[in-house]
Amino acid sequence: MSSVVQSDTKGSPSAFLKAIVGKSVVVKLNSGLLYTGILQCLDGYMNLVITDVRESSGIAGSPITSTYGEAFIRGNNVLYISAAEAL
Amino acid sequence: MTEAIKEPLDLVRLSLNEQIKVKLRGDRELIGVLHAYDSHMNLILGNVDEFVTVVDVDSTTLESTTRFVKRSMPMLYIRGDGVILISPN
Numbered sequence: 001m002s003s004v005v006q007s008d009t010k011g012s013p014s015a016f017l018k019a020i021v022g023k024s025v026v027v028k029l030n031s032g033l034l035y036t037g038i039l040q041c042l043d044g045y046m047n048l049v050i051t052d053v054r055e056s057s058g059i060a061g062s063p064i065t066s067t068y069g070e071a072f073i074r075g076n077n078v079l080y081i082s083a084a085e086a087l
Numbered sequence: 088m089t090e091a092i093k094e095p096l097d098l099v100r101l102s103l104n105e106q107i108k109v110k111l112r113g114d115r116e117l118i119g120v121l122h123a124y125d126s127h128m129n130l131i132l133g134n135v136d137e138f139v140t141v142v143d144v145d146s147t148t149l150e151s152t153t154r155f156v157k158r159s160m161p162m163l164y165i166r167g168d169g170v171i172l173i174s175p176n
Binding site: 029053073 | 092093094095096097098099108112128167168170171172173174175
């Protein structure tokens with residue numbers, strides 16, 4: 001399946017996480033809340049710091065409910081992290 | 088607050104003795120001064136305002152209205168597992 005691997009950033013989950021630091025991301029929490037912003041850093045618990053944060057309920061087309069300049073998200077709440085721009 | 092943040096807990100450390108907003112499970116938000124924290128995100132907050140989002144549903148019309156209930160406390164210990172998000176206020 002080596003043809004699927006397009007770059008070293010896609011080789012493993014942790015390589016993906018390293019590659020998206022500093023990039024624009026979408027984070028969904030277990031509650032369904034959706035956060036977009038710039039991923040500043042993360043740790044082994046998947047605690048995150050995101051800047052220029054926009055929060056919405058996660059339902060398609062739902063409005064922004066809050067904004068934060070900087071936010072710490074506790075890792076246990078994270079359902080997924082998606083890259084919102086090309087790596 | 089331009090100091091480099093190398094790991095997520097650095098943001099919390101930089102917020103010590105500053106006012107922060109904490110989003111908790113159960114539609115609760117706290118605003119208060121961060122006095123102490125640990126790696127579980129157990130927190131000690133001073134001068135705390137708690138805002139609880141309450142949704143009332145009228146039993147006849149089924150119309151729902153949301154309101155915020157505010158409560159103030161001088162000092163509060165928050166167990167880390169209830170914490171969703173922390174932001175410098």
